[in-house]
Amino acid sequence: MKIAVLGTGTVGVAIATKLVSLGHQVMMGSRTGRNDKAAGWAATTGNGASSGTFGEAIRFGELIFNAVLGEVAIEVLGSAGTEALEGKIIVDISNPLDFSKGMPPSNFVGNTDSLGEMIQRTFPNTKVVKSLNTVAAPVMVNPSLISGDHDIFVCGNDSAAKVEVTRILTDWFGWKSVVDLGDVTASRVTEAWVLFWVRIMMITGSPMHNLKIVR
């Protein structure tokens, strides 16, 4: 499958590398295209890995993983025009984190709105599925790095898209428990959870943790 991964940070690299290892053609998108981390990643990752501008990656991908900083997500997703996104699933991993006041961060949107909703509103002809934003990058594609049962979440307005993303999470990434939280407004609670996650990281000194809903 042709897949776009937007972003060259630890999340983008983890997702893109995993997808290539599964045999997919992956274009990593970045602001400058071929003169930066994306090009280095493509050169060292080999068969199936390529790099391009955000716009090139969006046009290339049948499926899009959004792994850029929350503050630029809407601008980046719009960089190839809305037609290039038409009908596509956007797996939105971005978080609306605001580090301007240091640690711990706050969110620049929340409570009655969310970044997931902002993206879905801005690009109404896409299928936004918010997921993976609640764990550290290595855990996203290798949940067994944390022992025991723990959960990953999906939410979005398109049921078929959620089924497709759930299949990716289980069959490709190895998640055993995927909880469907409902429509895209549930992004409010998973994005807010990240601030809880940061507090846990601050007291344990490690990002290798996740939550489990016990019932």
Added chain:
Amino acid sequence: MKIAVLGTGTVGVAIATKLVSLGHQVMMGSRTGRNDKAAGWAATTGNGASSGTFGEAIRFGELIFNAVLGEVAIEVLGSAGTEALEGKIIVDISNPLDFSKGMPPSNFVGNTDSLGEMIQRTFPNTKVVKSLNTVAAPVMVNPSLISGDHDIFVCGNDSAAKVEVTRILTDWFGWKSVVDLGDVTASRVTEAWVLFWVRIMMITGSPMHNLKIVR
């Protein structure tokens, strides 16, 4: 021990009843004192149970459980004057829920502030320990209602007060895992969690769930 429980809802009743069963003297506080649910509770609960106005209960208690609606918490806690609260531990169970737009609720404060912080700021000579606000009332005093391991949280600025409340949670209420999230600003994340908790309740149809930090 003389304990005030402010609030006559399911949370107040669960906490007050448990405390009486442990042999404590508990005054349940309410707006009107003796003409409402608090008086009924005191009459049927027996030895150690009494009722009074919010102010009477605050003066009575060496320890205070705040179980009123978030929107009235500051007014209620102030109803006996600040001297009556001087030096006391307030176990703050209240949540800043706003149901004015129906389900799911939002919070009337969050992200860069919290109800726990508002209470601590308003009553600086008290020791606010935010806790128990993340689970359903029956689970607060009987965590084994949910099988398996799951966590309860404390946060607050006074370390000795957190130790005291942690002892109450473990020795009195039966919690096996109490996670100290740090100072009272961590109320932001436990109060925000409640909105996540509501989403889980909406999809499972049951309030009998809690979270476990897996690491």
